[in-house]
Amino acid sequence: MSPVTVRTISIEEAVHGKNLAVAQENRARFGNAGVLAANLLSSPGAGKTALLEATLRDTHADMPGAVIVGDLQTDNDAQRLGRWGATAIQVTTGDICHLDAGMVQRAMAELDLASLSVVYLENVGNLVCPTSFDLGESLRVALMSVTEGEDKPLKYPGAFKWADLILVTKIDLADAVGFDRDAALSNLKRVSPAARILEVSSRSGAGMEQWYETLRGRLPARERKP
Ligand SMILES: Nc1nc2c(ncn2[C@@H]2O[C@H](COP(=O)(O)OP(=O)(O)OP(=O)(O)O)[C@@H](O)[C@H]2O)c(=O)[nH]1
Numbered sequence: 001m002s003p004v005t006v007r008t009i010s011i012e013e014a015v016h017g018k019n020l021a022v023a024q025e026n027r028a029r030f031g032n033a034g035v036l037a038a039n040l041l042s043s044p045g046a047g048k049t050a051l052l053e054a055t056l057r058d059t060h061a062d063m064p065g066a067v068i069v070g071d072l073q074t075d076n077d078a079q080r081l082g083r084w085g086a087t088a089i090q091v092t093t094g095d096i097c098h099l100d101a102g103m104v105q106r107a108m109a110e111l112d113l114a115s116l117s118v119v120y121l122e123n124v125g126n127l128v129c130p131t132s133f134d135l136g137e138s139l140r141v142a143l144m145s146v147t148e149g150e151d152k153p154l155k156y157p158g159a160f161k162w163a164d165l166i167l168v169t170k171i172d173l174a175d176a177v178g179f180d181r182d183a184a185l186s187n188l189k190r191v192s193p194a195a196r197i198l199e200v201s202s203r204s205g206a207g208m209e210q211w212y213e214t215l216r217g218r219l220p221a222r223e224r225k226p
C-alpha cells in the first residue's frame with residue numbers, strides 16, 4: 001500500500017471521528033431540550049421541502065418545528081419553508097454533497113430549542129453522501145417518490161438501509177406514471193426489512209396524518225437537565 005493511500009484513509013477517519021463527536025454533542029443538546037431531530041434524505045426533488053411545508057402548516061400548533069436545510073446553492077428552500085411561520089435556516093454547502101454535524105451545530109445556535117418540538121434536518125438531495133454523516137438526529141427518514149422508478153432501493157440500498165422510516169412520496173401521481181406499488185414495496189422491504197414504510201402525498205394530503213402520528217410518537221419526554 002503506498003504512503004499516499006494510507007494518508008487518505010487516515011484523513012477520512014479523522015473527518016468521520018470528528019463529525020461523530022460533534023454529532024454526539026448535538027444529540028445530547030436535542031435530547032436535553034426534549035426535541036426530536038429528524039434527518040431527511042432523498043434524491044433531488046423527491047419532495048422533502050414540500051413534505052415539510054405541509055408538515056409545518058398542519059402541525060405548527062401542537063408540534064412546533066424548525067428546519068435546517070442544506071442545498072449546494074440557493075436559499076430557495078428556506079424561503080419556501082419560512083412562509084409557514086417557522087424558523088428555516090439555509091445551509092449552503094457549495095460543493096459538499098451532505099450536511100455535517102458542525103454545520104448543524106452552528107445553525108442550531110440560532111434556534112430557541114426550548115420553544116420547539118421538532119427540528120427537521122433536510123439534507124442535500126442525493127442518496128449517497130448523507131448517510132455517512134451522523135448529524136445528531138434520533139429519527140432517520142428516507143423519501144422515495146413514485147416518479148423515480150421502483151428499482152431505486154436496489155440501486156441505492158445504503159440510503160434505505162440507513163432509514164428508520166421510509167416515505168413513498170407523490171402517491172397522487174402513482175397512476176399517471178404507472179407506479180408498480182408491489183414491486184417498490186417489495187424492493188424496499190428487501191433492502192430495509194426493519195424500516196416502517198408510509199405512502200404519502202403532500203399535494204393531496206393522503207397518508208400525511210400517519211406521518212404526523214409517527215412524529216408525535218417519537219417525541220422525547222420533555223425533561224430538561226438543569
Ligand atoms: N404531485 C406532487 N408533486 C409534488 C409532491 N411533493 C413534491 N412535489 C413537487 O415535486 C417537486 C420537487 O419537490 P421539492 O419539495 O422541492 O423536493 P426536494 O426533495 O425538497 O428537492 P431538493 O431539495 O432540490 O432535493 C416540486 O415541483 C413539488 O411541487 C406531491 O406529493 N405530489
Ligand SMILES: [Mg+2]
Pocket residue numbers: 048049050077122
Ligand atoms: Mg428541498
